[in-house]
Amino acid sequence: MKISKILPLLIAFISLNAFAQDGSFVRKKKEQIKALKVAFITDELSLTPDEATKFWPLFNAFEDKQQEIKKQKLKGYLNRMDDDSFDNLSEKDATTMLAQMESTEDELYQLKKKFVSSLKGVISPVKILKLKKAEENFNRKLLQQYRNKKLGK
Structure with a gap:
């Protein structure tokens, strides 16, 4: 089944449960989106079984590390920007914060x-x-589905 047929169902399911307040809802939603992403990528890349067994552990490790970096570092910067004290940030503190942000972005780039x-040793350059x-x-499709839901389309 094509992901374009599955994605609207996911969005509909999410919208039915949108009022759930507990953390398990968010976790389930993330897991569902990840499962759809896996299906979409598998379909788009036409991975052979051998490629898939080598590709997915690398991909999952990469995504986990990327999320860890973003959660630990970038989120901290954004939280500080939302703080009321942000308007009173000194030039020195702003310079330090920019340097930290650049370092984090470089870390993500190196990752x-x-x-x-x-x-390169697992799939072809074309598949990369x-x-x-x-x-x-x-x-893009996920964002479009979200926008359509928000606008009531």
């Missing part, structure tokens, strides 16, 4: 380079490029 390098495109397409 991506390492990931792509490790993929297709992966990038598939991730962008998945995110």
